[in-house]
Amino acid sequence: MLSASAQRVQDALNATGIAAAIIEYDVPARTSAEAAAVLGCSVAQIAKSLIFKTASGSPILVIASGANRVDEAKVAAFVGESIGRADAQFVRDCTGYAIGGIPPLGHARKLSTLIDRELLRFDTIYAAGGTPHAMFPLSPADLVRVVDGRVTDVALLAG
Secondary structure (H helix, E strand, C coil): CCCHHHHHHHHHHHHHCCCCCCEECCCCCCCHHHHHHHHCCCHHHEEEEEEEEECCCCEEEEEEECCCCECHHHHHHHHCCCEEECCHHHHHHHHCCCCCCCCCCCCCCCCEEEEEHHHHHCCCEEEECCCCCEEEEECHHHHHHHHCCEEECCECCCC
């Protein structure tokens, strides 16, 4: 039996036709590194969901590879206005979930979404399922389809 938050995400997955099952683990995975350790995959395969707030107050969901830091300047250029990190209450209001377990779908409202093109190089990626304990696998193609996301380069270059 899934927690209420994870069940909302499972219901959203089911509605899209994706045959993925959310699994709730005994240990939390609030970071990409923790998720990769629990799942036994590379950090780059973790599809982390981050909420940013535009200067005009709109939320932007960026789904990035767990191995990448998001370049806020690239995101701002793509959306056409400056952005900043959203606070916990803004994130909860927009998504219906707390930071550390934000899923890529099943949000409280429709979100404009950018997807890190680095995720497309994997056959399987893993996303949060509504809580820090819940995760699920999916293909990058399914991710793009179900979130109606725009694939772009969001990674901050090292160095």
